[in-house]
Amino acid sequence: MIQQAIENILDRYSVDPSDKERLTELALKILTLTKEDHSPSELRDLVIELALENARSNV
Amino acid sequence: MPWKTLEVTFSNIGGIRGPHSLRFTQGTRYLTGPSWAGKTSSIKAVRAGIFGGDPKDLKSLITKGEDQASIITMVEKDGEQIKIERKIGKIKRKWSHLVSLSRLVNGKWKTELTDKESSSADPQILKALDIAGKAPESLFKDPLDPLYVELAGLANYIRSLSPHISLEVVGDCKKAVSKSSGLVEQRVHSLKDLQSQEKALEDANHLISEYEKLLGEGGIPTSVKELPDLESMLSLHEEMQGKEKTKAQLNQDTNKLLSEIQARESGVPLPKLEELNKRHEELVKDKEEIAKSQQIETERVKEEFEAKIKELENSCESQIEKLEAEFTQKIEAKQKEISEVEGKIEAQKATRPLDDIKAEKTSKETEIKTLKKQIGETGAKLKDKLKKYPTLTIEKIVDSKERVSGLRSAVQTEDETERRRQELCVELGIDKYSEKELKVAQKATDWLSTLKDVFSELPAELDVAERKRMVGLINTRLKSLLKTLGSDLDVNVDEEYAMEARKVEELDLEDLSLGERGVVGASIDMSLGDQPTIFFDDAVMLDKARCNEIGKELSRNVRPVVFTWRESTPFNQTFVLKPEHTIKDYLKTIVGISKEDKTVKVTWEGNTFEAPENEVKTCLSIVSKLTEFRDEDLLAHGVNPNTGMVSLGILVSKTFVEAVSDDGRHFKVLKKIDPTAILSSISGKK
Secondary structure: OHHHHHHHHHHHOOOOHHHHHHHHHHHHHHHHHOOOOOOHHHHHHHHHHHHHHHHHOOO | OOEEEEEEEEEEEOOEEEEEEEEOOOEEEEEEEOOOOOHHHHHHHHHHHHHOOOHHHHHHHEOOOOOEEEEEEEEEEOOEEEEEEEEEEEEOOEEEEEEEEEEEEOOEEEEEEEEEEHHHHHHHHHHHOOOOOOOOHHHOOOOHHHHHHHHHHHHHHHHOOOOOOOOHHHHHHHHHHHHHHHHHHHHHHHHHHHHHHHHHHHHHHHHHHHHHHHHOOOOOOOOHHHOOOHHHHHHHHHHHHHHHHHHHHHHHHHHHHHHHHHHHHHOOOOOOHHHHHHHHHHHHHHHHHHHHHHHHHHHHHHHHHHHOHHHHHHHHHHHHHHHHHHHHHHHHHHHHHHHHHHHHHHHHHHOOOHHHHHHHHHHHHHHHHHHHHHHHHHHHHHHHHHHOOOOOOHHHHHHOHHHHOOHHHHHHHHHHHHHHHHHHHHHHOOOOOOHHHHHHHHHHHHHHHHHHHHHHHOOOOOOHHHHHHHHHHHHHHHHHHHHHOOOOOOOOOOHHHHHOOOOHHHOOHHHOOHHHOOOOOOEEEEOOEOOOOEEEEOOOOOOHHHHHHHHHHHHOOOOEEEEEEEOOOHHHOOOOOOOOOOHHHHHHHHEEEEEEOOEEEEEEOOEEEEEEHHHHHHHHHHHHOOOEEEHHHHHHOOOOHHHHHHHHHHHHHOOOEEEOOOOOOEEEEOOOOOHHHHHHOOOOOO
């Protein structure tokens, strides 16, 4: 349900198809992270790490 | 091989000061007490007793205001008793976690480890229990393993049914992504800053070498402060040049004026203006008269010829035309003469009187004198400046004009630029600026800002149909789960309960670690052993009858099932007001507040709570900033449970706050709270 919602939203943003898949993946990863026990600052760091990691493999 | 936890005795854990024991016997058990009594802490202590754990988590278990906590766990393994003792906290001024292990052999305790640091002791403990290398959850390889997973999964489902979040998680993500996005943007800024600092440094180095070249050997001063101010030399030089140019222009103007004066003095005088004006009038008059006679002549000829129109039709027009042409020519000739005279008049007007020209010449000459003086002064200043640097000439400076600009400031700010550059490198965790890093950070910013938008568009609430579907799903799963355990028990999760779930996002997540968030329904934990104890922490969702049923089912006469339940707080007492009482009077009679040796005590219907005065003050300051709060909000702010009870007692009895819900857990602040004034108003006696 969530994945579909994310994809729909990204479609509305006319995100590039190659980026769409990665962004969806990233969003889901972040959603999963919050289910684990992370402190807010840990979570922020993880989100940054994920985004940078994704950008690195994409630059 | 089989083992089980028999008893856990702990001291200074969570809200529980002093030693307390939990004995584990089969069947359904309840841990009840008001908020902050230490129910959840007890469960955490049970796990920590066997596994130890992360030092940060363990530290947070210690009762506020205490330095040390202890957990003693008694385990039965292969018919033999093992005792694990942990001391956590400040031991000899140092943060330590010491572990001891002993075995009961022939009725006597035989010590195997004494106060050994947990890092080296814990592996031996796990080895003694035969569970080395296993995480708590991975221990349940019996039929309970899937049960645990299912129950934990269900707890998560129930959690997600809170009306405000489907996805309570989405709320967290929004915050995390939004903050991360800010931080990554900051990274981009820092990288750009680094780029410009490195560029500036490069420029400075380049300029410095130019500078040195410019000054030549022997002329280079040793300290930056002694550097010649090339900029001001250059500007003096430019100022001088500018003035020279103005002077030259003035000279030229003066010469022109002089030649005009000479020409005018020796030349023919111009005709008088009055004569010209008179002649102009005459000519205009002539022109008008000719125009008048043209009209008369035309009419006369017209009349004369009208009679002979028929015969002379053809010649008439040509005659008129001839006449017209004749007169036009005459008018034009006159107009030409008029224009000529007019031109002369204008020329006469435009010619300035000779005296004016002479005056202007004199003033220009004065100006030239002033300029000469100024040029001399500026030149002297420049010479003075140059005097200090024998090898430096104005020609050299002018040659390097392009490079002189900004050169001095580059030399002076070089150190500052280098310091900033290094700072940025440390902040960014890189050695030097890299184009790729900037691209990555920019890309990550794009990603995060898109993600931020995506999360902000995700639904904040589940729609009714979806919620119902999920409740249905949970009930089906719960039933099938119990069926596999051989039970036909009906344990419907009530939709209403889920709806009333605590709105956890009202709490400031900055103050809470995610692991401590309120759990909707119950969170499920396990104690340890081959027949693990199942804990339902904070089983607010289920009523006692259901707890009994579930407990009976899950314990199956071999294992303990423990539910923790919150009892109501003392703040939901029904007020019985007699006509002569005000609420204030009534509260004063039931609450006793006293202070002794910096400790504040509050007695409430037989319950006494006490807390250090400074902690109470801190708690009152926290409340003073709120307009409304729940008792768990205080806990979230790190307030010790006892301190919370004492503070609430004071605030309620002095009508600073009032309970707004029947359970006495939700309060509204009625008036401004001044912690110092409140505490000083408490007398030393009861």
